[in-house]
Amino acid sequence: GQQVMQIPQYQHVQEGEDFTTYCNSSTTLSNIQWYKQRPGGHPVFLIQLVKSGEVKKQKRLTFQFGEAKKNSSLHITATQTTDVGTYFCAGRGTDSWGKFQFGAGTQVVVTP
Amino acid sequence: DGGITQSPKYLFRKEGQNVTLSCEQNLNHDAMYWYRQDPGQGLRLIYYSQIVNDFQKGDIAEGYSVSREKKESFPLTVTSAQKNPTAFYLCASSNSRYTEAFFGQGTRLTVV
Numbered sequence: 641g642q643q644v645m646q647i648p649q650y651q652h653v654q655e656g657e658d659f660t661t662y663c664n665s666s667t668t669l670s671n672i673q674w675y676k677q678r679p680g681g682h683p684v685f686l687i688q689l690v691k692s693g694e695v696k697k698q699k700r701l702t703f704q705f706g707e708a709k710k711n712s713s714l715h716i717t718a719t720q721t722t723d724v725g726t727y728f729c730a731g732r733g734t735d736s737w738g739k740f741q742f743g744a745g746t747q748v749v750v751t752p
Numbered sequence: 753d754g755g756i757t758q759s760p761k762y763l764f765r766k767e768g769q770n771v772t773l774s775c776e777q778n779l780n781h782d783a784m785y786w787y788r789q790d791p792g793q794g795l796r797l798i799y800y801s802q803i804v805n806d807f808q809k810g811d812i813a814e815g816y817s818v819s820r821e822k823k824e825s826f827p828l829t830v831t832s833a834q835k836n837p838t839a840f841y842l843c844a845s846s847n848s849r850y851t852e853a854f855f856g857q858g859t860r861l862t863v864v
Contacts, residue, residue: 646794673852682842683795685852728794730853739810740785740853744794 642667642733646743653719653750661746663712663729670734672712674703677745678725686727721750755779758843758856764864765830765837773828773859775843781854782847784826788812789840789858798841801826830861838863 643666653659663672671690675683687696689705689712696703702715712729726747730740756777765771777784783802787795797810801820815834820826826845830837840860844853 671850675853682855682858683844683853684855688850688852690850730795739797739800739808740795741797742787742795747792 642731642741644729644731644741644743646729646746648746649744651746651748653723653748655719655721655750655752657719658715658717659719659748660713660715661727661748663714663731663743665710665731665741667710668734669709669731672705672709672729672731673740674712674714675728675730676725677728681725683728716748719748719750721752723748724750756843756845756854756856758841758859760859761857763859763861765861767863768832770829770831771861773830773841773843773861775826775828775856777824777826777845777854779845779847779854780823781845782823783845784820785844785846785853786810786816786818786826786828787842787844789842795842798828837861 645664647662673688674686677683687703692709693707694705700717704713726745728742728745730742759774785800786798796812798816799818801807804823807818807820817829842858843856846853
């Protein structure tokens with residue numbers, strides 16, 4: 641079955657530094673979404689990528705979908721304390737309607 | 753305001769008891785989902801429903817049951833057959849496979 645893996649599991653970042661988290665699928669995806677969950681909160685949608693090689697930016701966040709549509713990345717520049725939380729990717733397989741497969745998430749801790 | 757509502761926020765259950773978690777949405781979404789989240793882990797799919805009166809098992813359906821009698825409601829019952837029910841339960845809905853999921857605030861279930 642489809643599996644989605646995220647690395648790293650934990651990311652400690654100094655405020656102002658950049659970091660990248662990666663998402664890899666065992667199968668080709670129709671689209672991939674990214675969510676952020678603040679401590680004690682619920683996941684909140686950030687962005688969706690659909691096209692092969694697609695790159696989207698949201699202020700300091702850059703999302704990329706791989707050419708083979710089997711991997712994705714989230715790059716955050718100039719990390720701020722507001723970036724604290726867990727970032728999840730969720731991929732939809734090409735043969736499963738409406739069913740997300742979430743990665744285990746990357747927990748981000750920011751030190752001032 | 754449109755949204756997805758879960759209740760209760762906290763729930764305590766004695767061993768051997770069934771409990772039902774409520775999930776209501778007024779977003780007119782066709783698809784609804786139940787996820788389980790354990791500390792430091794990602795979201796695991798329990799059940800999902802694409803349309804009224806139809807639902808499918810997710811990755812960890814054993815010990816759980818659902819119903820979808822109305823479009824806006826998707827309650828989850830945690831039965832006594834679920835051996836390790838203590839977790840954070842998240843309900844979500846989406847319009848289609850190409851749109852984002854909206855999550856409720858979650859229910860934290862503890863077995864005492």
